Amino acid sequence: MSILLNNNGYDNQTWYQALTTAFPDKAVHIYDQIVNLDETAHEIEYAVVWNHPNGDLQRYPNLKGILLLGAGTEHIDADDNIPHVPIVRLIDPEVIKDMGLYVLYWVMDQHRLYDTYRVQQQQAKWHRHNICQPSAFNVTVLGLGAVGKAVANGLSMNGFSVTGWDAYPQQLNNIACFHSTDQLATAVEQADVLVNCLPLNASTQHFINSDLIEQLPVGAMLINISRGDIIDDDALLSALDNNQLSRAVLDTFSIEPLPSASRYWQHPKVTVTPHMSGATYARSAVRLIADNIRRIENGEQPFPLHQPPTP
Amino acid sequence: MSILLNNNGYDNQTWYQALTTAFPDKAVHIYDQIVNLDETAHEIEYAVVWNHPNGDLQRYPNLKGILLLGAGTEHIDADDNIPHVPIVRLIDPEVIKDMGLYVLYWVMDQHRLYDTYRVQQQQAKWHRHNICQPSAFNVTVLGLGAVGKAVANGLSMNGFSVTGWDAYPQQLNNIACFHSTDQLATAVEQADVLVNCLPLNASTQHFINSDLIEQLPVGAMLINISRGDIIDDDALLSALDNNQLSRAVLDTFSIEPLPSASRYWQHPKVTVTPHMSGATYARSAVRLIADNIRRIENGEQPFPLHQPPTP
Numbered sequence: 216m217s218i219l220l221n222n223n224g225y226d227n228q229t230w231y232q233a234l235t236t237a238f239p240d241k242a243v244h245i246y247d248q249i250v251n252l253d254e255t256a257h258e259i260e261y262a263v264v265w266n267h268p269n270g271d272l273q274r275y276p277n278l279k280g281i282l283l284l285g286a287g288t289e290h291i292d293a294d295d296n297i298p299h300v301p302i303v304r305l306i307d308p309e310v311i312k313d314m315g316l317y318v319l320y321w322v323m324d325q326h327r328l329y330d331t332y333r334v335q336q337q338q339a340k341w342h343r344h345n346i347c348q349p350s351a352f353n354v355t356v357l358g359l360g361a362v363g364k365a366v367a368n369g370l371s372m373n374g375f376s377v378t379g380w381d382a383y384p385q386q387l388n389n390i391a392c393f394h395s396t397d398q399l400a401t402a403v404e405q406a407d408v409l410v411n412c413l414p415l416n417a418s419t420q421h422f423i424n425s426d427l428i429e430q431l432p433v434g435a436m437l438i439n440i441s442r443g444d445i446i447d448d449d450a451l452l453s454a455l456d457n458n459q460l461s462r463a464v465l466d467t468f469s470i471e472p473l474p475s476a477s478r479y480w481q482h483p484k485v486t487v488t489p490h491m492s493g494a495t496y497a498r499s500a501v502r503l504i505a506d507n508i509r510r511i512e513n514g515e516q517p518f519p520l521h522q523p524p525t526p
Numbered sequence: 527m528s529i530l531l532n533n534n535g536y537d538n539q540t541w542y543q544a545l546t547t548a549f550p551d552k553a554v555h556i557y558d559q560i561v562n563l564d565e566t567a568h569e570i571e572y573a574v575v576w577n578h579p580n581g582d583l584q585r586y587p588n589l590k591g592i593l594l595l596g597a598g599t600e601h602i603d604a605d606d607n608i609p610h611v612p613i614v615r616l617i618d619p620e621v622i623k624d625m626g627l628y629v630l631y632w633v634m635d636q637h638r639l640y641d642t643y644r645v646q647q648q649q650a651k652w653h654r655h656n657i658c659q660p661s662a663f664n665v666t667v668l669g670l671g672a673v674g675k676a677v678a679n680g681l682s683m684n685g686f687s688v689t690g691w692d693a694y695p696q697q698l699n700n701i702a703c704f705h706s707t708d709q710l711a712t713a714v715e716q717a718d719v720l721v722n723c724l725p726l727n728a729s730t731q732h733f734i735n736s737d738l739i740e741q742l743p744v745g746a747m748l749i750n751i752s753r754g755d756i757i758d759d760d761a762l763l764s765a766l767d768n769n770q771l772s773r774a775v776l777d778t779f780s781i782e783p784l785p786s787a788s789r790y791w792q793h794p795k796v797t798v799t800p801h802m803s804g805a806t807y808a809r810s811a812v813r814l815i816a817d818n819i820r821r822i823e824n825g826e827q828p829f830p831l832h833q834p835p836t837p
Contacts, residue, residue, distance in 0.1 A: 226656070309659060312685055316634055316660070319684075323631045332799050339791040341783035341800040345537070348620060348807055349627070372683065373630075374623055472652035480650040488643050489652040496659055 363412030
């Protein structure tokens with residue numbers, strides 16, 4: 216029995232070693248280093264993959280499970296030839312915590328005017344700015360799945376005013392939660408910062424467009440830690456150019472790595488980070504994946520199980 | 527009855543209005559705007575002051591209380607002619623929370639390598655860096671008074687590994703606490719970040735000197751939110767220059783405003799902020815001061831009461 220590993224070349228060695236340590240009696244094949252796929256294909260029982268090429272997974276006749284190396288499922292959902300085996304998302308609490316801290320950092324960066332203080336230092340200028348209390352600084356979180364909930368709770372725990380919105384009703388302690396498109400304008404109308412934690416699917420493509428941006432207070436900031444395609448890039452760039460938005464912090468993009476020609480790289484109001492908001496720690500993530508492989512081996516149900524959309 | 531207000535010209539108008547609103551039947555005199563001090567002096571019953579000139583407070587024969595506009599007492603302690611009236615520190619939970627968030631921000635800035643990502647953006651470079659988990663990133667907090675405790679608890683609550691040190695034994699949940707000079711080396715030997723929250727007094731002057739810095743792991747970062755005189759500036763600058771320390775984030779200095787000739791302003795490894803880690807919100811602070819004035823008026827004890835050092 217073998218494991219197919221495809222993390223798109225990112226940190227292959229760490230993952231290879233982590234899987235080999237977890238399963239000393241199984242061979243681990245790195246996808247783009249397999250010399251003769253036709254010979255190896257029948258050995259593969261588990262595919263530990265991310266952004267895997269469409270159609271490839273049907274080549275493994277003995278496949279028993281697909282273990283994604285991330286929480287998003289839009290790539291696997293776009294593949295029309297997925298074998299009928301369990302598809303398991305990777306939802307690592309450590310990654311989710313880091314995404315919460317990423318958002319908290321950029322919210323504090325905006326609230327406390329740290330960019331202004333960085334510029335003042337270059338000018339050797341000593342000047343304090345009045346700010347509002349964190350409890351009067353509102354952050355609206357769009358999407359209250361595992362990530363959105365952690366982001367909202369982390370901000371609230373640290374004293375910020377938090378509003379949540381999700382397509383479906385959700386409840387969080389000390390956080391006003393709204394749902395459905397009817398309540399969207401109400402959810403965002405006070406947002407000093409809007410944080411996108413929505414999943415990417417047919418109904419969230421370009422969800423953050425000029426209509427939604429116009430509902431925000433003038434000078435709001437946008438943080439995107441979910442998927443680039445949820446944002447209408449042209450609408451965002453115009454809103455920044457005409458000062459409707461003061462700033463965007465983007466960790467994720469329609470095309471990754473972000474092409475060097477993208478206006479985002481050089482835009483003075485945009486912060487680009489290379490999809491690092493959730494740092495994946497191989498050691499903690501491989502434990503979750505290994506536990507799920509063992510569950511499938513034992514005839515138990517792995518989790519969190521993904522239900523592919525019906526075509 | 528009148529109130530003397532001296533916030534060193536900082537945000538005088540806000541404080542004047544806040545005090546006038548709290549005490550509509552009392553005159554509020556701004557110290558450096560008093561035309562005839564000899565005429566006004568006998569009216570003054572309460573002095574709401576910060577960094578007030580030495581010796582001045584003995585000029586008010588009817589003084590009933592000194593209400594400091596901050597938590598530090600080193601200026602009042604340096605005045606040998608303080609009348610025998612209650613001296614009350616301002617310990618505003620809102621300010622303390624903000625100091626905790628300030629430290630959390632700079633700890634995250636260091637842990638997540640945000641400065642590196644800022645430079646990468648200028649180069650349109652997409653590259654993720656591996657980091658350790660927050661639970662493996664150690665922050666040692668020196669001084670576990672009200673501020674140090676809040677800083678330590680805030681970091682711990684957000685998942686960082688925290689160690690505390692104080693001159694006297696202290697206990698905090700989930701935080702290893704050390705005390706006395708005997709245990710100082712043990713307290714700091716794992717510190718990825720050292721945070722100074724010590725009070726300034728005779729035994730803490732230049733407490734952070736080359737001896738202490740040498741106990742830290744190579745490449746540690748220093749954050750100072752307490753008082754500049756606790757740091758030996760020459761020792762800090764050499765430790766930065768010879769890479770013993772990777773970075774210093776300084777919010778407070780021996781002389782404030784920091785003189786434009788200071789090396790700190792232009793040092794590539796130093797972040798200077800203008801003593802803004804604890805944002806004072808006049809609205810919340812004035813309530814605490816007003817409550818203490820009312821306590822003195824009613825013959826009750828104000829708090830937190832400061833006991834000046836015996837000469």
